[in-house]
Amino acid sequence: QVQLVESGGGLVQPGGSLRLPCAASGFSFSSYSMSWYRQASGKEREFVAFITSDGGSTDYTDSVKGRFTISRDNAKNTLYLQMNSLKPEDTAVYYCQSKTLRIEGQGTQVTVSS
Numbered sequence: 171q172v173q174l175v176e177s178g179g180g181l182v183q184p185g186g187s188l189r190l191p192c193a194a195s196g197f198s199f200s201s202y203s204m205s206w207y208r209q210a211s212g213k214e215r216e217f218v219a220f221i222t223s224d225g226g227s228t229d230y231t232d233s234v235k236g237r238f239t240i241s242r243d244n245a246k247n248t249l250y251l252q253m254n255s256l257k258p259e260d261t262a263v264y265y266c267q268s269k270t271l272r273i274e275g276q277g278t279q280v281t282v283s284s
Contacts, residue, residue, distance in 0.1 A: 172196035174266050179278030186256050192249040192266030200244035206251045208262035256282045
């Protein structure tokens with residue numbers, strides 16, 4: 171069964187950090203580029219970050235550059251999103267996704283609030 175499962179979300183104060191893991195199963199994880207997207211309540215889904223299959227190249231939306239880091243551990247079949255200096259506007263449900271395979275996880279809620 172092809173599956174992506176995000177975790178690590180929660181409530182954090184502005185300026186805090188969170189790391190979101192996304193566990194992949196049922197497919198050859200190391201063969202595919204991966205992405206993180208997010209969707210805030212009442213807003214459209216937004217691209218956050220991208221990483222190539224070997225982790226050698228990454229890309230970010232401008233609003234998270236310098237604060238978020240996407241990475242992967244192909245030996246563990248896991249994608250990560252390290253989020254630092256969090257802002258209230260980062261509040262959203264975060265999804266990991268393989269566009270090629272047209273799959274994404276169920277999402278994990280991140281809330282940044284004092």
